[in-house]
Amino acid sequence: MTTGTDEQVDQLYQVFLRFTQSMTPHDAVKNLQLFGADASIIRAVRERHDAESLKIRNLDEPSSVFLDGRQTWYTGPDMENDRNWPALESTMQRKGFGSENVASIDKSSTKIVALLEHPKQDTFRTRGLVVGFVQSGKTTNFTAVMAKAADRGYRLFIVLSGIHNTLRRQTQIRLVKDLVEANPGQWHQVTSETHDFVPPPNPKAFFASTDQRLLLVVKKNAAVLRKLRTWLANAGEYLEDCPTLIIDDEADQSTVATSKINPLLFDVLAKFPRVGYVGYTATPFANLLIDPSVEEDFYPRDFIVNLPQPDGYHGAEVLFGRDLLDGEDPADLPGGHDMIRTVPDDEVADLKPRNKKEASTFQPALTHSLQAAVEWFWLATAARRVRGGGNPHSTMLVHTTTETLVHEAFKDPLLSFRSSTLARLERNDERTIDRLRSTWERETGLVPSAGFGEQPIAFEAVLESMSAVVRDTRIIIDNYRSTDRLNYESGPVTAIAIGGNTLSRGLTLEGLVSSLFVRAVSAYDTLLQMGRWFGYRTGYGDLPRIWMTDELKEWFSHLATVEADMRRDIDRYMHNPAETPLTFAVRLRSHPKMSITAKAKMKSAVLAHAAYGGTLVESRFFDVSPGGAEILASNAAAARSLIGDAQRHGVRETPPREETALFTQVPHDDVKAFLLKYAFDERSSDGDRTRLIEYIAKRVSKGALGQWSVAVVGNSRPGATTLRCDLGNEVAVRMVKRSRLGHHSDPVLDAVADIKTLSSRRDETIDLVVDGEDIGSRDQILGLRNAQRPDQGLLLIYPIEPESNTDRAGRVPLAAPTDDVVVGVALVFPKPRPGTSDSDVEYWSADLSNVVVEEEDLSVLEQDDEAA
Numbered sequence: 068m069t070t071g072t073d074e075q076v077d078q079l080y081q082v083f084l085r086f087t088q089s090m091t092p093h094d095a096v097k098n099l100q101l102f103g104a105d106a107s108i109i110r111a112v113r114e115r116h117d118a119e120s121l122k123i124r125n126l127d128e129p130s131s132v133f134l135d136g137r138q139t140w141y142t143g144p145d146m147e148n149d150r151n152w153p154a155l156e157s158t159m160q161r162k163g164f165g166s167e168n169v170a171s172i173d174k175s176s177t178k179i180v181a182l183l184e185h186p187k188q189d190t191f192r193t194r195g196l197v198v199g200f201v202q203s204g205k206t207t208n209f210t211a212v213m214a215k216a217a218d219r220g221y222r223l224f225i226v227l228s229g230i231h232n233t234l235r236r237q238t239q240i241r242l243v244k245d246l247v248e249a250n251p252g253q254w255h256q257v258t259s260e261t262h263d264f265v266p267p268p269n270p271k272a273f274f275a276s277t278d279q280r281l282l283l284v285v286k287k288n289a290a291v292l293r294k295l296r297t298w299l300a301n302a303g304e305y306l307e308d309c310p311t312l313i314i315d316d317e318a319d320q321s322t323v324a325t326s327k328i329n330p331l332l333f334d335v336l337a338k339f340p341r342v343g344y345v346g347y348t349a350t351p352f353a354n355l356l357i358d359p360s361v362e363e364d365f366y367p368r369d370f371i372v373n374l375p376q377p378d379g380y381h382g383a384e385v386l387f388g389r390d391l392l393d394g395e396d397p398a399d400l401p402g403g404h405d406m407i408r409t410v411p412d413d414e415v416a417d418l419k420p421r422n423k424k425e426a427s428t429f430q431p432a433l434t435h436s437l438q439a440a441v442e443w444f445w446l447a448t449a450a451r452r453v454r455g456g457g458n459p460h461s462t463m464l465v466h467t468t469t470e471t472l473v474h475e476a477f478k479d480p481l482l483s484f485r486s487s488t489l490a491r492l493e494r495n496d497e498r499t500i501d502r503l504r505s506t507w508e509r510e511t512g513l514v515p516s517a518g519f520g521e522q523p524i525a526f527e528a529v530l531e532s533m534s535a536v537v538r539d540t541r542i543i544i545d546n547y548r549s550t551d552r553l554n555y556e557s558g559p560v561t562a563i564a565i566g567g568n569t570l571s572r573g574l575t576l577e578g579l580v581s582s583l584f585v586r587a588v589s590a591y592d593t594l595l596q597m598g599r600w601f602g603y604r605t606g607y608g609d610l611p612r613i614w615m616t617d618e619l620k621e622w623f624s625h626l627a628t629v630e631a632d633m634r635r636d637i638d639r640y641m642h643n644p645a646e647t648p649l650t651f652a653v654r655l656r657s658h659p660k661m662s663i664t665a666k667a668k669m670k671s672a673v674l675a676h677a678a679y680g681g682t683l684v685e686s687r688f689f690d691v692s693p694g695g696a697e698i699l700a701s702n703a704a705a706a707r708s709l710i711g712d713a714q715r716h717g718v719r720e721t722p723p724r725e726e727t728a729l730f731t732q733v734p735h736d737d738v739k740a741f742l743l744k745y746a747f748d749e750r751s752s753d754g755d756r757t758r759l760i761e762y763i764a765k766r767v768s769k770g771a772l773g774q775w776s777v778a779v780v781g782n783s784r785p786g787a788t789t790l791r792c793d794l795g796n797e798v799a800v801r802m803v804k805r806s807r808l809g810h811h812s813d814p815v816l817d818a819v820a821d822i823k824t825l826s827s828r829r830d831e832t833i834d835l836v837v838d839g840e841d842i843g844s845r846d847q848i849l850g851l852r853n854a855q856r857p858d859q860g861l862l863l864i865y866p867i868e869p870e871s872n873t874d875r876a877g878r879v880p881l882a883a884p885t886d887d888v889v890v891g892v893a894l895v896f897p898k899p900r901p902g903t904s905d906s907d908v909e910y911w912s913a914d915l916s917n918v919v920v921e922e923e924d925l926s927v928l929e930q931d932d933e934a935a
Contacts, residue, residue, distance in 0.1 A: 084142070092113075129174075131372040149218040159207070171375060173211070184343060188341065197346065197348075198372065199347060201383075203601070212312075221312045225285065228287075230286055233552060239260050253278070254282055255280070256282045257283045258285060288328075289331060299338040300338065311339045311341065312343045315346040317347070322365055333365075386601075389625075389630075390625075390628040391823065404514055408612060409617055410436040415585050418437065420470065423470065431476055437583055441481070443510065446533070447607070451610065462560065463580065463581040466565075471546045482542055488537055503533070511524075514610075519608035541563070543563070543564050544566065546567055549566075582615075585615060680896055680897070686892050691883045703890050704744070705741055706741075709738075710795055712740065717737075723833055726782055726800040729833060735774065738777075748819065772859070775862055778834065778861065778863050781802065782800070782801040783801075792866040804867070804872075804881075805825065807881050808822075853897060857900065863893040865891035
């Protein structure tokens with residue numbers, strides 16, 4: 068093609084893009100033909116547009132899956148002629164979003180708009196889902212989507228904003244500032260900051276003009292939605308020429324499996340011949356379990372988009388850590404910042420009533436944890452004032468129950484504590500100042516400011532601002548009965564907010580630095596949404612602290628793993644063009660004490676993966692308190708006994724590498740006898756002795772797991788100098804090192820060592836022939852096992868050096884109280900043969916026809932032992 072032709076293509080392509088702003092790409096091509104353009108040039112224009120569309124659709128970030136054959140049409144904003152996106156981009160830059168985050172929002176919103184239908188399409192009903200993180204900027208993302216959709220011809224925008232007035236109001240204010248005020252002549256807001264939807268007269272008049280964009284921000288409330296449905300019905304034929312975008316914020320709440328809200332939402336959707344519905348949520352568990360065969364529902368049949376975690380975001384894994392996923396190096400897995408403080412179990416009864424009946428007379432106590440949380444709030448707020456800049460607000464959250472009477476009961480004790488603390492500060496009470504100094508020095512030592520790029524602050528500077536902070540602190544009760552709500556619109560706020568549901572979803576608590584949270588709700592989505600401490604902490608990333616029970620901490624860590632697992636499921640399938648939301652189901656890990664979502668929302672869920680089959684179970688936690696010595700000794704004796712049984716009843720093989728021992732054809736009775744003696748720590752939830760033994764018995768009754776391989780895995784690294792351990796029967800190997808996560812200050816927590824991961828993928832092949840085979844993934848290892856030992860299990864014994872010194876960041880020596888050996892155990896279970904069943908649910912997914920679900924890979928990479 069000549070240069071002149073290239074120039075002609077460039078010129079005509081710009082004309083084509085102008086056309087697509089008011090018509091579909093198909094009609095734009097017809098218009099080019101009317102211009103009499105050469106057929107070869109028009110073909111080149113179409114090819115360029117197809118290539119640009121494909122580039123947008125296949126962006127690595129945000130990752131997505133979408134309906135087979137779905138055409139993308141939007142290739143990005145036109146900065147010369149668009150009005151809404153350029154204005155929003157300028158606003159974000161003024162707010163200091165940072166160039167990388169603005170670019171990420173631009174990219175992700177472009178992809179989402181491209182996955183919608185062109186507004187000039189004759190009829191369409193798109194249903195998509197966007198998965199973000201709690202408090203991560205989902206509102207900013209859907210505002211960008213709305214801006215770009217408005218620039219391309221979508222006219223009516225309905226934002227379904229949760230179920231509480233506070234969130235609806237907050238969303239309305241943000242959208243008005245970011246969209247309406249930037250282009251006031253182009254927008255008309257049907258709802259306002261003070262009023263949810265009130266039907267205006269003559270609805271047809273609102274839709275007669277094609278120039279204005281209409282904005283409605285409404286609660287998912289039955290009465291409100293009925294009024295909206297009726298109002299839209301009265302607009303009649305005018306809706307036919309009104310491309311509509313419905314944004315469902317908190318799409319897992321009330322939208323799914325509710326007898327009132329769900330049908331009303333679908334009735335609203337059905338009013339429009341041209342409508343796109345996009346659900347936004349950080350907890351999509353319910354949305355991903357909807358039955359897609361039900362037309363009157365909101366399964367994301369057209370696309371699922373997985374937003375990337377933004378820069379500077381503090382999420383669940385940053386605060387709580389998580390388990391290892393397949394393919395991850397244990398050395399690279401963050402253990403979570405040391406920001407969680409334990410509320411002892413014996414304090415919980417003083418912070419919340421045991422039941423609803425007790426709530427009316429319950430009087431909370433100012434427990435040690437609550438005092439510590441409040442004093443830290445004052446210290447951290449004073450430090451932020453010394454630093455200056457950033458978010459002007461500072462908030463503390465107290466969330467123990469939904470009972471409004473209990474919220475009120477907290478107010479007087481906290482007011483009294485504020486008064487007494489202020490009086491002690493003003494008279495320079497030595498004991499108070501010494502205690503605060505000790506707290507400040509301990510906490511800043513545990514979480515150094517340098518790790519967040521912040522300057523350290525001396526206690527004396529903090530103390531100078533303390534009295535003013537305490538004096539400024541308001542105690543605010545924020546629930547559906549209260550009138551004194553959090554309001555960040557009228558100047559800087561310094562407040563301790565006490566509440567329940569109104570503070571637990573969607574609402575942003577500005578400048579949150581201290582939280583006391585003991586409300587144990589066991590549904591994944593409900594609990595994760597209550598984590599108001601997730602989000603951005605620019606300028607004070609080192610200061611947030613959370614007080615909660617150990618059980619809640621473990622649950623949040625599990626949720627961090629569920630999140631990472633779920634997102635990687637989406638990522639894995641985006642690279643397979645044959646997969647769509649209707650041919651694969653995202654799988655969600657189960658938990659022995661937690662439910663994924665409400666039972667009503669799981670009616671269509673099915674087993675995607677059963678327990679133990681194809682999985683690895685390993686010891687991760689060890690009691691290293693002085694009292695744990697007896698357990699460690701008993702476990703070592705159990706290992707020696709098993710090796711003796713394996714020597715007598717099995718076949719000793721030539722070890723595959725140095726510092727190992729291998730026995731095959733070991734009877735299952737010997738393995739069960741070992742499990743009866745070996746004690747997994749109670750925190751190793753998948754190492755339940757009874758459950759493991761029952762599972763093996765069930766598989767044995769079906770002709771599997773009758774024989775086992777038993778291996779001892781020592782430190783085979785060249786030059787390793789770890790101590791040697793004699794396990795009897797001529798099995799003597801060098802011990803491995805397994806250090807522990809190391810930033811707990813609580814002596815109770817220090818008693819339990821978390822090594823995070825024990826085994827490596829290479830170890831799982833110790834009884835297999837792998838010459839020339841690729842063992843890069845867990846699926847490949849399972850394939851080898853199914854081919855060579857389809858009905859045999861593998862039990863790995865790891866002799867761990869008791870001290871296990873380390874210089875790895877974020878870890879400390881194991882320091883176990885024994886002069887013998889710490890025994891770690893891993894069990895590898897083959898997948899059941901086709902046609903046989905397993906037991907105990909591990910994963911749930913939506914029930915999809917022709918679903919293609921790969922088995923989850925729970926293996927881990929090798930943790931290199933460190934030479935002493």
